Amino acid sequence: MTAGLIDGKAVAARVRAALKDDVSAFIARTGVQPGLATVLVGGDPASEVYVANKRKSTVASGMADLHQHLPEDASQAEVESLLRRLAADPQVSGILLQLPVPAQLNAAPLIDLIPFEKDVDGLTTLSVGRLAQQKPGLRPCTPAGVIELLDAYDVPIEGANVVVIGRSELVGRPVAQLLVNRNATVTIAHSRTRNLAEVCRAADIVVAAVGVKGLITAEHIKPGATVIDVGIHRGPEGLSGDVDFGPAAEVAGLITPVPGGVGPMTIAMLLVNTLRAAELQYELAGAAATA
């Protein structure tokens, strides 16, 4: 292996340490403690683990854990009513509806009940529009984490040729928007792209978020390029990504491992978003008071 490793665990730890200071400063300045309301419907075991992690990290950052749990058979109206209450509650800075929700629920209209200034996942339709229009708002955590990693390793984004493989709402599209906003030349490639290897070999930065294990290999990478692997797949040999790590690391200049690359950034950026949400609401309340 010749590539340098992008250590997501170390970057996430630094982001979290800096955030803790920023939270203290925010509380000292405003008297408001930011709080995150994770909303879990039912008892999906994986979701329980994820939510427990988010709650623990929230508390460790000095923010309030305002977790809400609804039973497995909660109706659409019950979840709606909870989300409306949280939307109106000034103690609640951020709201996160843990997905997936049980089958009797329709997730999309529930997500859109979260006001953009509390949308710490950056997934509501309004948040997606605000990103494309470059209006202030909260950006999806994993895409924001990708940018944070590039910045942490001083990878130039402005003017860079970036290929994003994958066009999902969660990762591909928003990371492309964030990169365009940072003046990169961005190509959105996907399963229907012809000559994917050739397209990728033109890139200074490759972001793999296509959800196909090991799809991206040495022939996709220009020597010295930066490779960010957003994929995560469980196999007999443990976790791996969309990038075939061994061969890719022989060609790339910098590369994220899986696990330990993009993964740890997601919760770190959720915490950053929760503080940012509290700031946004503080600014909006100030603007309303002086209007």
Added chain:
Amino acid sequence: MTAGLIDGKAVAARVRAALKDDVSAFIARTGVQPGLATVLVGGDPASEVYVANKRKSTVASGMADLHQHLPEDASQAEVESLLRRLAADPQVSGILLQLPVPAQLNAAPLIDLIPFEKDVDGLTTLSVGRLAQQKPGLRPCTPAGVIELLDAYDVPIEGANVVVIGRSELVGRPVAQLLVNRNATVTIAHSRTRNLAEVCRAADIVVAAVGVKGLITAEHIKPGATVIDVGIHRGPEGLSGDVDFGPAAEVAGLITPVPGGVGPMTIAMLLVNTLRAAELQYELAGAAATA
């Protein structure tokens, strides 16, 4: 010149003729006549010409002209109040706030008072989000017109390499989204792109929407590629586009002229959007009635 000409005037005329039939069929089926409320604040001479054109075309399509005019010195509250009234009025299918508005007004919050199902310009934050999320909604007229031209000339979009030059809210970003949704591999290039000619020469389709007169020339175009010119510039020799037409037409396979290419499509797609808005509202009302 070796390229075939893409005749936007002819395509727009066909779109408008088909629309007229679709409007008649919609009225026969629902008893509802679609109506477009153009909103003009003040008397900017260019805006007056544009609005007059839109109103005339609306009537010619069999739809109702519900034009609204406010004085040059209208306050933010007066425009807001008019937009809220139009938003609530079931006779109004589409609302179009003619831009620019006079200097005392703040356009962005006014635009966002238009409900997505009446947003015939496709410019509200919610409409922009719905496009990125591929939810039903109204798409911006010029980008939709670009797609219509490609389809009219049977230019394959799926799997094609497309370079969009320009990342404006009005054209570059939405046309990129529409092309990704149609399974193209899309590169968003712009003023900070390095080696623009090389990037463009990889494209089967070039969409120039950068706002720089004659920037795109023969060296940017792969032989046989399709070139769509969204630019429009007034000069001593009349109108011209972002593409240096003469040299580009020696290399391209198909090319839009300026004028007579993308330009005529914009009003045609506005009319299509007005009918689509009426259909959307009819569907939403039906869904609400059966819910």
